[in-house]
Amino acid sequence: SPTGDSWGIFTFLCAALCNLPALPALNCSEELGAGQSIQQTYDLTRYLEHQLRTLAGTYLNYLGPPFNEPDFNPPRLVRAEPRVPSATVDLDLWRGLTDNARLAANYRAYSRLLCYLRLLDGQVGTAELRHRLAHFCASLQGLVLSIGGVMSSLGYPLPAGPAAPPAGPPGAPAAPNDFLKKMDDFWLLKELQTWLWRSAKDFNRLKKKVPPAVVTLRLEARGF
């Protein structure tokens, strides 16, 4: 069942990775090509995208109207410091990304998105919602790890990031009122959804380009 697996993963991951970023040499039971790791990472993004649909629906209902209305199409408020990393990118620029840059962009994005999602956790209403969020965060942590694994296996350095989840959003001012706070949450979920769509395309490109002969260590992650 998802509950059992997710708490198992969560515990394992917490124990292994309190402070990032270097991947420990855990469970070197098998050696697989980087191609396989990329495939697994790709599969994870698809799984997360599917999970997010349910989570977002539940969370937006919790926020209430107008956030849960299907036509809701608010203008993007320009913040001094963009709160979450955006997946939006110029087409030619995206095409021209090196493998390293492509992976690093994904790694950074999901690391920060995970931080902000965790901040949601303490504030939401129902137990069911908190449980779903926790499950999703565990899976998202797995994705970050998986991307890190691919980068390490290809010899790329992991991007520096916050060593531990920050107490508050770094640099960005806290939302001045309840409605704007909800808007922040809305955009967080939107960016997360868009990143998951983009990652599928990023990893498609990587699948084609990475030579199959590269050897890597695989983390033993049970049944995502």
Next chain:
Amino acid sequence: ESHTQYERVGADVTMKCGSMDWDAAVTWTANGTDIDESHLNGSYLILKNVDLSQSGQYSCYEGSSWHLKYQTNLRVGTPPKEPVLMCRSNNYPKGFYCSWHLPTPTYIPNSFNISVIHGTKDMVCEKDAVPKNRCHIRYLQLFSTVKYKVTLTVTNPLGKNFTTLTFDEFAIVKPDPPESVVAKPVPNNPRRLEVSWQNPSSWPDPESFPLKFFLRYRPLILDQWQHVELSDGTSHTITDAYAGKEYIIQVAAKDNDIGTWSDWSVAVHATPWTEEPKHLTTEAQITETTSASTSSFMAPPTTKICDKGAVVGSGAMAVCWTAGLVVAAYSVLFI
């Protein structure tokens, strides 16, 4: 003077003979044919509850001199109903196109204006020469979180109407159907058909944006389709075709991750390879079993049991019939 006049279907139309007085003596014609005086009120022409057939050239002549005093081209029509608008990206990630039409004709000229807003930005949708009622847009950015809002306004001399579509970049991705679908029999394989196809030519970058495919096939004599989903490659071998039966085969495409399935491709027909000449008993037994069930794994075993040379005397026939009954009973479970 001559001009064009637009009126709604069902309206009452009063036409004045230019600047002539009400009590002047005039003659009206419609497309050259005199109009009966019963339609006149003084020098005014009254048309009640006009219909489409009354469109035409109306002329008014002074009574005695037959000078042409006034001429108008009457066009009877309707104001536009809400237009039907569709937007689709069949060439992701290049951009998308929108096409539109009116649900019912207005019978008078209409003009269309389309606007596309992305966040705060106005985008230009370039009109296509062919087909008309279609325009296309290039994406400037990819993986956008902000929706696109497309508004189509239709205007004609009798009124206007509009419709709006709002969508995410990913939601409208729908490729064109696969092209060049070919199905061929496989020599010496009576149950196989080799199907191959190509990516739709409108899909610009199948390397970075791979397509997956859905194949469906059935023998012409059955209604139920078999389905196969293929995550890569542009060919597939069907291995469970009924021997000797003509098949109809279609393929659809979808971006691997986003959007919706294309329409089905043009259907191709093919029949698996058969040995020449055909055995009549084999034919009859296959027909019997295919009509008894819609499951795909029924046909051959019965044939083999009964077909082999050792059909001598009632003992072997009993085996035949028993096997047939068992198969028939089994197949009833699947109906």
